[in-house]
Amino acid sequence: MFEIGTLIPMSTLLVRHAQVLATMDDGGTEIIDGGLFAVDGFIEQVGPTAELPRTADEVVDLSGHVVLPGLINTHHHFYQTLTRAVPGAQDVGLFDWLRTLYPIWARLTPEDVRISTRLALSELALSGCTTSSDHQYLFPNGSSVDDQVEGAAGVGLRFHVARGSMSLGESDGGLPPDSVVEDEETILLDTERVINKYNDPSPGAMTRVVVAPCSPFSVTPDLMRESAALARRHGVHLHTHVAETHDEEQFCIETFGRRPVELMEDLGWVGNDVWYAHGIYVNDAEIGRLAESGTGVAHCPSSNMRLASGIAPVRSYLAADVRLGLGVDGSASNDGSHLIGEARQAMLLARLAAAPSIEGGRLLAAREALRIATRGSAAVLGRNDIGSLEPGKAADFIAISLDRLEYAGALQDPVAAVLFVAPTGVDQSYVHGKPVVKDGELVGVELPGLIEKHNRAAARLVG
Ligand SMILES: [Zn+2]
Known part of the structure; x- marks a missing residue:
């Protein structure tokens, strides 16, 4: 029997080797050398890298990063x-x-x-x-x-x-x-x-x-x-x-x-x-x-x-x-x-x-x-599909590289350091398993042109 469903390709994402991954689940679980595996934008597995699948369509190595839900x-x-x-x-x-x-x-x-x-x-x-x-x-x-x-x-x-x-x-x-x-x-x-x-x-x-x-x-x-x-x-x-x-x-x-x-x-x-x-x-x-x-x-x-x-x-x-x-x-x-x-x-x-x-x-x-x-x-916002990194939730997560100046001396507790050190940007961000920020740059926005247009609009508006 021919099933149309079988023709739709699944898209998989594997995140590996986060120095620490804070899930924000009910127990506040944090995983050393953590990662997650997502299918079509939804998380299927969260855990130590060693327990996750070995391959996926996209594999992201987050060694040296703290990872949090977006x-x-x-x-x-x-x-x-x-x-x-x-x-x-x-x-x-x-x-x-x-x-x-x-x-x-x-x-x-x-x-x-x-x-x-x-x-x-x-x-x-x-x-x-x-x-x-x-x-x-x-x-x-x-x-x-x-x-x-x-x-x-x-x-x-x-x-x-x-x-x-x-x-x-x-x-x-x-x-x-x-x-x-x-x-x-x-x-x-x-x-x-x-x-x-x-x-x-x-x-x-x-x-x-x-x-x-x-x-x-x-x-x-x-x-x-x-x-x-x-x-x-x-x-x-x-x-x-x-x-x-x-x-x-x-x-x-x-x-x-x-x-x-x-x-x-x-x-x-x-x-x-x-x-x-x-x-x-x-x-x-x-x-x-x-x-x-x-x-x-x-x-x-x-x-x-x-x-x-x-x-x-x-x-x-x-x-x-x-x-x-x-x-x-x-x-x-x-x-x-x-x-x-x-x-x-x-x-x-x-x-x-x-x-x-x-x-x-x-x-x-x-x-x-x-x-x-x-x-x-x-x-x-009335959403139970985002806010934590758990099976069944959307793969919305951020990663901050810990070799930044701001984190020097704060590596005993990288999760707390996210708020204790001077606020930084993120290095990677994914929404529904798709990259929004890669290596500190927006994927879908040409920022310099946007800033220029925005400044022109602001100057006209404020007068
Ligand atoms: Zn307001």
């Missing part, structure tokens, strides 16, 4: 790479920062969105990221989610594209100029269009769509509820900014008579299909309710420091088993997309938050911060 970025605004370090938005808090930047962002074109998406993903890939979310909430001058998807094509990272929205402009008492807000019917129709066009619910998916009003204060309560209903009809996830600043907490109490998390509960925005960016101003009872409902949080330490927003209660989230992931946040408030660097910031800021009563206490470990950036972020 890091996962759960919050970003890619278009903001065009407005890094903008004078006037450098030394102010969130509201003044937004007031300075909105008129600039209002000039964003479709080509700007494509260029900035490609640039942000390039920087993420070179710094250890294999999956990223991108929260785009303004679509001026005919730009659309299609531009984000087009910009991401060929870079090779998994992409959770969050179709954001704003409907309350200046004339409705909102912060953004009217030219960057949309009417609510348009928002819902276009969001459903991009779900139908791009969302892939299957395991190993490269693209998923997220429904993501910018914040509960930039759209009406009606649109928050309608967005949740739309997402749940299609089985996609929900994302928004919540409890980022003290001012926001006070505004919420004064305007709605509710604390931010209470407001979200009223709007139906809790559950294991929801994650918030920031989650700083939450009390212990609210942390408990987030844990119970399965609601996730994207921790963005650099942005929170940059805008003096506050410090998220990372240790309390972990202790309560809240799904906690990592995000670099938009490039106007970080202003880098260095994901290993961000994991280091998470480790350091959690330590500072423990001061001054640290005696006898244990500080947040490098491995805990790495777990937030891998398993934690995967859980926040």
